[in-house]
Amino acid sequence: MTAHITLSPRGDPLRRPFLTIIAGPTAVGKTGLAISLAERCGGEIISADSMQVYRYLDIGTAKPTPEEQRRVPHHLIDVVDPDGEFNAAMFVNRVDTIIQALYQERKRIFVVGGTGLYLDALTGGLLRAPGADGELRDRYREETTRYGKGYLYERLKRVDPAAARVIHPNDRIRTIRALEVMEQTGQSIIEIREAHRFEDHAYDYIKIGLTVDRDALYERINTRVDRMVADGLVAEGRRVLERGYDEENLPLRAMTYRHLVSHIRGNLTHDDMVRLIKRDTRHYARRQLTWFRRDGDIKWFAPGDENMISRSVESRVPER
RNA sequence: GGGUCGGUAGCUCAGUCGGUAGAGCACGGGACUGAAAAUCCCGGUGUCGGCAGUUCGAUUCUGCCCUGACCCA
Numbered sequence: 001m002t003a004h005i006t007l008s009p010r011g012d013p014l015r016r017p018f019l020t021i022i023a024g025p026t027a028v029g030k031t032g033l034a035i036s037l038a039e040r041c042g043g044e045i046i047s048a049d050s051m052q053v054y055r056y057l058d059i060g061t062a063k064p065t066p067e068e069q070r071r072v073p074h075h076l077i078d079v080v081d082p083d084g085e086f087n088a089a090m091f092v093n094r095v096d097t098i099i100q101a102l103y104q105e106r107k108r109i110f111v112v113g114g115t116g117l118y119l120d121a122l123t124g125g126l127l128r129a130p131g132a133d134g135e136l137r138d139r140y141r142e143e144t145t146r147y148g149k150g151y152l153y154e155r156l157k158r159v160d161p162a163a164a165r166v167i168h169p170n171d172r173i174r175t176i177r178a179l180e181v182m183e184q185t186g187q188s189i190i191e192i193r194e195a196h197r198f199e200d201h202a203y204d205y206i207k208i209g210l211t212v213d214r215d216a217l218y219e220r221i222n223t224r225v226d227r228m229v230a231d232g233l234v235a236e237g238r239r240v241l242e243r244g245y246d247e248e249n250l251p252l253r254a255m256t257y258r259h260l261v262s263h264i265r266g267n268l269t270h271d272d273m274v275r276l277i278k279r280d281t282r283h284y285a286r287r288q289l290t291w292f293r294r295d296g297d298i299k300w301f302a303p304g305d306e307n308m309i310s311r312s313v314e315s316r317v318p319e320r
Numbered sequence: 321g322g323g324u325c326g327g328u329a330g331c332u333c334a335g336u337c338g339g340u341a342g343a344g345c346a347c348g349g350g351a352c353u354g355a356a357a358a359u360c361c362c363g364g365u366g367u368c369g370g371c372a373g374u375u376c377g378a379u380u381c382u383g384c385c386c387u388g389a390c391c392c393a
Contacts, residue, residue, distance in 0.1 A: 026357080051357055061357080089354040117356050127353045137355095166351095171360045174352080181354095193353060214348095255357040279346080284357055290350065 017103040017203050020313050021048075022112045023119055023292055024210035025285035027220045029303040031064050033210060034112040037310060038072045041108050046075045046098055048091070048113025048122065051251055054082045056243065059228050059236045060256040082245040082252060088121045089131055095122055099203065108317070111205075116291035123207075123297075125200025127192050130184040140176050152179065159183075162190045206316045208309055209298035211289070218282055225278045228256075237264050255280045 020037070022030050034045050047053075051061040055078045063077055075098045080086050095111075102109050113119060144152055152175050157164040163178040181189040212220070237260040240252070247253055252261055256277050263273035292298060301309050 049357085050355090085355095087354045088356075092354090115356065117353070121353070124353085129354075131354050168351085168360055171352090173355060173359045177354080189353080196353070198353070250355060250358075253355095253358080257357090280357080282347090286348080287350095287352095287357090291352075291356090 017099050017109060018316075018318050019099070019123075019203050019205040020108070020110045020317075021119060021123070021205050021207045022110065022210065023116070023207060023295075023298060024114065025217060025288040025292075026114050026281060027062070027224045027285065028210045028212060028217060029220075030112050030114065030210055031062070031068070033303065033306060033309070034110050035064065035068055035072050036306060037313070038108065038110045040310070043108030043110050044073045044075065044102055045110045045112055046095060047077050048095075048111050048115055048118045049076075050086070050091075050115040050118060051254060052077045052113075053079050053086050053091075054084075054251045055080065056082060056236075056240050056245075057251055057257065059231050059233045060260065062224065062228070082240065082243075083249045087132065088117050089126055091118045092121050092126055096202070114288050116288060116295075119207075120198050120295075123201060123203065123205055124198025125196070125202065127189070127196050129181050129187075129189060129192050133180055133184065136180050136183065137176060140179065144172075152176065155179065160188045160190075162188045166190055204318065206313055207295070207298045208313065209292055209295075209300040210303055211300055212302060217285055221281045221285060222278050225274060225281060228277075229274060233260060234264065234270075237261060255284055 020043075022034050022037075024030050037043070038045050045064075049061070051057060052063050053076060054061070057063075064074060069077070076091070076094060079094070099109060111119070111122065140152055150169065152172065153164065153167075153169045156167070156175050156179055160178055160182045163182070167174045167178060169175075178189045181187065181192070185192075211217070233256075237257065240257075241261065241264060245252060247258075247261055251257060259268060259273045259276045259280070262268040263270060268276070299312060301312075
């Protein structure tokens, strides 16, 4: 549970950016903590949240408010339209640029978010494999409709048996990705993964995890969803649809917006929408905890432990 | 006071012509490397309301009691 510090050949800490990372399940209070910590030291915040990158999806993604964003500069919020492309690789590319800039300015850097893959990709690097190939994926989709559901997986078994052993037949997304990598490189994504294991460290960091017991967390989630609704979640959903975005766009198929859209279209009562958003958010929080639990680098705290957290962070920040 | 129908998993219920039980939802655990708020996998012991009786054996039949809904007085 120590900050990851790389030593130079002479034994001195290498001069490179230091990140204070704040992770944890949704609704646990990461945003508030980060703003408070960053405000104290004039730092800036980088969001590691796969949904807050989308414009117009504000209430439903629990973005920091404009007022909060005025108190502390935020990065990687509102960077693409809801029909735009965004993924872990784009996150890493953009975040590296931002970190370099903040490092030059000697600003303290806080990375805050609940998207585990993005955080691991940031601290450990992404696989050295080719990116998503739109044409290839279109072809796979077409072949699936033509030859049936099991076709792609059968093909994976033939082309990359190692991957087929690890990937479940129903997991279409991973099946496609594995085929895509094999087709473009002739290498199994499993082999590439085994060789990599998020060990491509470019930064020093301390990882703070925020959590509370399950009942309290669910209480927070329920309360927050009620507040989103009171703050105009449905109106926000209507505005997004009026702009011409719909279920075709990935973020509108996620957790909250999926049920919001269904309700606006008249397929779901208001009560059912609220119920399902709460349920899916609880499930999401559970998946997040599953992801973070196995990360031995995380130092866990309760949301109220701000002073302890602050001290813990201060003890790790390198001199500059 | 009398009658009818209920009381089975956290919830809604199914079921056992007597051999101690199962669905949906909820919930829990896990996987995860360019779609990650996505995608996927696994998980059902619960005094079958209580007590007693009949029986080799009762959640299932009988009696009484508790309890809920409704109907009649």
